[in-house]
Amino acid sequence: MIVAQQVADARQAVSDARRSDRRIGCVPTMGALHPGHESLIRACRDECGFTVVTIFVNPTQFGPQEDFNRYPRPLEDDLAICRRLEVDLVFAPVVDTLYPAGFGTFVDVEQLSHTLEGAARPGHFRGVATIVLKLLNIVQPARAYFGQKDYQQQLVVRKICRELDLPVEIHTCPTIREPDGLALSSRNRYLDAGERRTALSLYRSLQLAEERLRSGERDVRMIAGQMRQLLEETGARVDYATIVDPQSLDELTAPAQNMVALVAAYVGRTRLIDNLPITIDQLR
Amino acid sequence: MIVAQQVADARQAVSDARRSDRRIGCVPTMGALHPGHESLIRACRDECGFTVVTIFVNPTQFGPQEDFNRYPRPLEDDLAICRRLEVDLVFAPVVDTLYPAGFGTFVDVEQLSHTLEGAARPGHFRGVATIVLKLLNIVQPARAYFGQKDYQQQLVVRKICRELDLPVEIHTCPTIREPDGLALSSRNRYLDAGERRTALSLYRSLQLAEERLRSGERDVRMIAGQMRQLLEETGARVDYATIVDPQSLDELTAPAQNMVALVAAYVGRTRLIDNLPITIDQLR
Numbered sequence: 001m002i003v004a005q006q007v008a009d010a011r012q013a014v015s016d017a018r019r020s021d022r023r024i025g026c027v028p029t030m031g032a033l034h035p036g037h038e039s040l041i042r043a044c045r046d047e048c049g050f051t052v053v054t055i056f057v058n059p060t061q062f063g064p065q066e067d068f069n070r071y072p073r074p075l076e077d078d079l080a081i082c083r084r085l086e087v088d089l090v091f092a093p094v095v096d097t098l099y100p101a102g103f104g105t106f107v108d109v110e111q112l113s114h115t116l117e118g119a120a121r122p123g124h125f126r127g128v129a130t131i132v133l134k135l136l137n138i139v140q141p142a143r144a145y146f147g148q149k150d151y152q153q154q155l156v157v158r159k160i161c162r163e164l165d166l167p168v169e170i171h172t173c174p175t176i177r178e179p180d181g182l183a184l185s186s187r188n189r190y191l192d193a194g195e196r197r198t199a200l201s202l203y204r205s206l207q208l209a210e211e212r213l214r215s216g217e218r219d220v221r222m223i224a225g226q227m228r229q230l231l232e233e234t235g236a237r238v239d240y241a242t243i244v245d246p247q248s249l250d251e252l253t254a255p256a257q258n259m260v261a262l263v264a265a266y267v268g269r270t271r272l273i274d275n276l277p278i279t280i281d282q283l284r
Numbered sequence: 285m286i287v288a289q290q291v292a293d294a295r296q297a298v299s300d301a302r303r304s305d306r307r308i309g310c311v312p313t314m315g316a317l318h319p320g321h322e323s324l325i326r327a328c329r330d331e332c333g334f335t336v337v338t339i340f341v342n343p344t345q346f347g348p349q350e351d352f353n354r355y356p357r358p359l360e361d362d363l364a365i366c367r368r369l370e371v372d373l374v375f376a377p378v379v380d381t382l383y384p385a386g387f388g389t390f391v392d393v394e395q396l397s398h399t400l401e402g403a404a405r406p407g408h409f410r411g412v413a414t415i416v417l418k419l420l421n422i423v424q425p426a427r428a429y430f431g432q433k434d435y436q437q438q439l440v441v442r443k444i445c446r447e448l449d450l451p452v453e454i455h456t457c458p459t460i461r462e463p464d465g466l467a468l469s470s471r472n473r474y475l476d477a478g479e480r481r482t483a484l485s486l487y488r489s490l491q492l493a494e495e496r497l498r499s500g501e502r503d504v505r506m507i508a509g510q511m512r513q514l515l516e517e518t519g520a521r522v523d524y525a526t527i528v529d530p531q532s533l534d535e536l537t538a539p540a541q542n543m544v545a546l547v548a549a550y551v552g553r554t555r556l557i558d559n560l561p562i563t564i565d566q567l568r
Binding site: 007011106129164165166 | 417
């Protein structure tokens with residue numbers, strides 16, 4: 001496994017692989033790898049001849065009051081996981097490498113990046129779009145893998161790739177959950193035992209939405225209110241709890257065939273998100 | 285010569301050329317080709333094995349009151365020029381191909397794109413940066429060629445390529461002028477005979493700046509004032525006339541070894557720009 005810190009070294013490794021006709025796949029991560037990331041890496045390994053994992057805690061997607069400094073950075077553990085999964089190249093640059101002094105080029109995605117996570121975290125998707133574009137330009141993969149847990153993020157990434165004409169296929173892999181349903185997240189390690197119990201209410205609220213919709217309830221706003229109530233009763237502080245169109249993320253007022261329920265809430269100091277696509281074959 | 289209107293056809297032609305190990309060069313233009321563009325195409329042909337010219341009048345870089353609709357589009361003449369210069373591929377898409385309904389991804393360059401042309405034409409460089417990134421992603425050239433006549437534009441393009449990690453070399457080619465000094469521009473064809481005479485004052489003002497600086501004058505602001513005066517005396521309406529740092533475009537208050545004089549002015553309804561790099565080996 002090659003570990004590159006410099007852009008030129010990463011490019012060289014990828015370019016060598018490309019010359020031997022291996023399809024390049026890329027899994028962009030912020031490290032603190034968990035089985036959710038592992039599933040992305042496995043999907044990449046199954047479909048591509050050369051698997052690149054990028055590990056970079058991207059400062060431009062964190063707000064000034066957010067957890068950039070305390071975000072976990074267990075690089076040696078991450079490299080061990082990558083070795084075990086037979087990753088070909090890990091690109092793990094330091095901040096100054098990707099954002100040298102005077103840096104000032106950013107990618108903005110209208111609408112999609114200003115709702116939900118974008119509304120709660122101003123500038124977040126500007127940072128995400130910019131770093132993803134940079135990493136994809138460095139690695140130039142045929143495919144890149146993102147988790148469905150960050151539902152809005154993979155939509156934003158798909159949009160920038162499509163609209164900026166990047167020749168890359170975006171694959172979204174299913175959310176991986178703990179046995180009790182909690183979506184895996186690097187931020188789960190912030191939770192103490194009590195918070196860990198409270199955190200389960202995110203998934204429970206999504207299940208509640210699915211049950212109500214499947215049982216034929218047509219008042220979508222009322223269901224969203226019930227999601228919020230369930231979260232608040234367990235002590236979570238809700239950022240949003242909503243049922244939206246899977247592409248536009250516009251809030252729904254009536255059930256549709258395809259929907260996504262999305263939640264974001266603080267559990268203690270830790271902000272968690274989760275989502276559940278809901279499909280109803282026969283609208284009543 | 286291949287003429288492609290669709291992204292997939294352009295990509296295919298480039299990909300075939302790349303497989304036969306030809307270095308890809310790209311000259312992005314808005315068409316209405318003149319000898320300035322021809323010099324870019326010739327430089328590309330000299331240095332690359334496969335020359336791509338893109339022809340696209342990019343709506344997102346025009347302000348609502350600007351000349352997008354009347355901008356010249358002599359496509360048959362342009363294709364004849366490209367054939368004569370042995371261009372390999374012309375990519376000439378229609379607007380909807382590059383900006384389908386719902387398009388909303390833009391590249392923003394801080395500072396550099398908000399001064400001078402960016403101040404006079406809000407959003408201009410956002411449009412330029414976005415279309416250049418799109419075209420470079422479609423063509424994926426090893427080198428791309430821009431004219432020095434659009435001095436700030438080539439700086440912005442260099443910055444986005446550097447900061448977004450595009451693996452492309454930007455080459456800037458010297459401004460081509462009429463025998464009397466008028467910089468070639470597709471917009472010169474808007475000028476009537478009287479305006480054509482007035483238009484010469486742009487270059488004259490740049491020459492004035494160079495003479496004064498070479499003669500040892502140290503009051504840069506006074507020189508800028510004289511440039512403006514010269515332009516106004518001929519009936520041009522000045523947007524800016526200034527002497528700046530060649531990289532930051534910060535206005536200079538004292539002479540430096542390397543400077544650029546930049547002017548923008550309306551001659552009748554037509555907005556023209558020009559610039560002159562000025563180097564003084566021995567500052568007094």
